[in-house]
Amino acid sequence: MSSENPFLSPSDLPYQLPPFERIDESHYRPAFERGMAEQRAEIDEIVANPDAPTFENTIVALERTGETLRRVSAVFFNQASADANDTIQEIQGEIAPKLAAHEDAIYLNAELYARVKAVYDADPDLDPESRRLLERYHLDFVRAGAALRPQQQERLREINEELSALSTTFQNKLLADTNASAVVVDDESQLAGLSPDAVAAAAEAARERDLPGSYVLTLILPSNQPVLSSLTDRPLRERIHVASIQRGANANEHNTAETVARIVALRAERAALLGHPHHAAYVLEDSTAGSPAAVHEMLDKLTPAAVANAHAEAAALQESIGDEFQLEPWDWSFYSERVKQAKYQVDAAALRPYFELERVLHDGVFYAANRLYGLSFAERTDLVGYHPEARVFEVTDADGSGVGLFIGDFYTRDSKRGGAWMNSFVDQSALLDTKPVVINNLNISRPPAGEPTLLTFDEVTTLFHEFGHALHGLLSDVRYPKFSGTSVQRDFVEFPSQVNEMWAVWPEVLANYARHYQTGEPLAQEVVDRLRESQIWGEGFKTTEYLAASLLDLAWHELSTEDARSLFPDDAETTQRITRFEADALERAGVAVAAVPPRYRTTYFAHVFAGGYSAGYYSYIWSEVLDADTVDWFTENGGLTRENGDHFRRTLLSRGGSMDEMQAFREFRGRDPQIEPLLTRRGLAS
Known part of the structure; x- marks a missing residue:
């Protein structure tokens, strides 16, 4: 069996695309075991080297270890997120602790650390990227x-x-x-307000769950659900909202409260072991922010104005409602859309026929990348993805040379976790002679067969955003795999993706893709102008819900070991204690707005408790300072041009983590970032 395991040797497909046709779930366990054993042997060889430690025989040798483990991990953890099943979840439960122990066996290896420290203390004469590699390894140990x-x-x-x-x-x-919280509707009349294709998608979701004749409204990861902006049935809106914010807190076997409590306590204990007062201090020591105090200082500049704007928006919504009832969270999106429509004459539902997925992808996302960076995209139907819906595109540079592969997996399914993200199957590295293979995952509702996929404008923005991450991976040009693509500090990683959002509304790009899917008629210029103007509406809500989640994340991770223990004594009230902690934390932070729940509440805050954003959810707005300043630079310098794209590519996108991230920004911008463009964008400048 092991000789047939496709993970045990490099793929012979273009760009080392994993051979998904030959990969079976039975291959994962033996490949993980073999991969860990191989890397242990490689580490032993480095340690046993009788020669004095050098950069080449220790640091570069470390970079070359673990190739089998890298291959199987990339494929497995993508499947665990994008196409999980009981077997995959069982394997993940078994293998995750083993991988943690394996990593500890490397970084807590005293003899290996002694060699790394010896090279670090010798201060060898190295090129800048190699010096950064040495410094990073020493810091990581x-x-x-x-x-x-x-x-x-x-x-x-x-x-x-x-x-x-x-x-x-x-x-x-x-x-x-x-999945269990998805809302089932039996009476189609309750779906009034949804577009016909959205109703059809709900019927399709019901058929997939063996509920013919019903309609299923699935939930996305954030608190606020997109359908709330359209549904006229207020009780149904309330059902959906409650289902969303109760996830993980329900009295069933899926309750996450005990898991959260244990994670918080263990992270605090680990930080103390490593000499820090709490987990946030440990995490932020190795970030562009540098400390929790710096993050709070920035968030404190935004919070009062954001909350004031949210209250002003709430007053406008209550005026639209009148005296019939009091504004509640499940009413916000519905009446916000109506106020926005009256103020700017922009009807979100009426725009969707102009945002058909294929057109947005090819004539929007790919078009902007071509104009900026000279990239071309050709779908490779001869190459098989990890799922029938995962489509493979070959990316070529302006000179015709191959850049890598881009895989798009756009539709939601019960086996896929919520949200949108970028992964990588193969990292670019000159040392390993590899080119990138990157994936974008979204959660767009799939229409019935033969029907077009029409996007909301938020989904269009998400598509551009995630492709910004893909570009960061595709345009990487580094020697060492440790620095490839998005391997940058956590509070810098969102910056390139947020910059790429600007092209969704750039006049030339928008005009190229925003065409009616049936008639080909372009979106009228006056509608485009109103759409751009309308983007300022709702920033009070958006900023407040985001800040609430960011500050909640920090509140959990600024607990000391003693605080965490006292918060969660050994009793059966963990869910209630989490709810009270949330309320108190939001009140203290000044973001407790009744009609604006945090973008994520604790029990479904996957970024923080299942992802890599613990004490780091602030990163989105921290990066947006850089993003807004960068958008100003593009605007000042002529926008969508190859000269501008090449400058951004050369000074920043291609660098990955191979140099100090803020220095890369300075090389791009010519100065330190300024916060004023962000304040203006979010309506906080006053």
């Missing part, structure tokens, strides 16, 4: 606990192993509860 006493290291191993298992548990429980 120290932050992983290599300098701790053996007894402390043993406890650290136990914590890391348990945390890895708990994150998997959180992810699986949340997926199950999100």
Whole structure:
């Protein structure tokens, strides 16, 4: 069996695309075991080298280890997110703690650390990227606990192993509860306000769940659900909202409260072991922000104006409602859309026929990338993706040379976690002679067969955003895989993707893709102008819900070990304690607006408890400071031109993590970032 395992040797497909036709679930366990064993042997060889430690025989040798493990991990964890099933979840539950232990065995290896430290202390003469690699490895070992006493290291191993298992548990429980919380509607009249294609998608979702004749409204990851802006049936809106914000807090086997409590306590304990007052201090030490104080200072500049704007918007919505009832969270999107329509004459539902997926993808997303960077995209129907809906595109540069592969997986399904994200199957590296293979996953409702996929404008923006991450991976030009593409500090990683959103509304790009899917008629210029003007409406809500989630994340991760223990004594009230903690934290932070729930509440905050954003959800708005300043630069310098794109590519996108991220920004912008463009964009300048 092992000789037939496709993970045990490099793929012979273009760009080393994994051979999905030959991959079976039975291959994962043996490939993980073989991959870990191989890397352990490679590490042993480095440690046993009788020669004095050098950059080449220690640091570069480390970069070359773990190829089999890298291959299987990339494929497996993408499937665990994009196409999970009971077997995959079972394997993930088994393998995640083993991988955590394997990583600890490397970074807590005293002899290996001694070699790394010897090279670091010798201060060899290196080129800038190699010097950064040496510095990063040394820092990674120290932050992983290599300098701790053996007894402390043993406890650290136990914590890391348990945390890895708990994150998997959180992810699986949340997926199950999100699917179970989907709202079933039996009477089509209750769907009044939804467009015909949205109704058809709900009927299709019901058929997939063996509920013919009914309609299923599935939930996306954030608190606020898109259908709330259209549904006229207020009780149904309330059902959907309650189903959304109760995920993970329901009294069933999918409740995540105990998992959250344990994660919070263990993260606090680990931070203390590593010499930090709390998890946030540990995380932010290695970020562009540098400290929780710096993050709070920035968020404090935004919070008062954002909340004031949210209250002003709420007053406008209540005026639209009148005296019939009091504005509630499930009313916000519905009446906000109507106020926006009256103010700007922009009807979101009427715009959807102009945003057909294929046209947005080819004539919008790909078109902008071609104009900026000279990239071309050709669908490779001869190459098989990991799922029938995963489409493979070859990307070529302006000179015709191959750049890599882009895989688009756009539709929602019960086996896919919520949200939208970018993954990588193969990282670009000159050292390993590899070119990138990157994936974008979205959660767009799939229409019935033969029907067009019509997007909301928010979904259009998400498509451009995630493709910004893809470009960061595709345009990487580094030597070492550790620095490839999006391998940058957490609070910098969203920056290129947020910049790419600007092209969704850039006049030349919008005019190229925004055409009626039936008639080909372009979206009228006056509608385009109103659409652009309308983007300022609702920023009070958007900024407040985002800040609430960011500050909630920080509140959880600024707990000391003692605080976490006192918050969660050994009793059966964990869900209620989490609810009270949330309310108190939001009140203290000044973002407790009754009609504006946090973008994510604790029990379904996947970024923080199942992803890599713990004490880092602030990153989106931190990066948006850079993004808004960059949009100003593009605007000042002529916008959609190859000269501008090449400058952004050369100074920033291609660098990955191979240099200090803020220095890369300065090389691009010519100065430090300024916050004023962000304040103007979000209506907070006054």
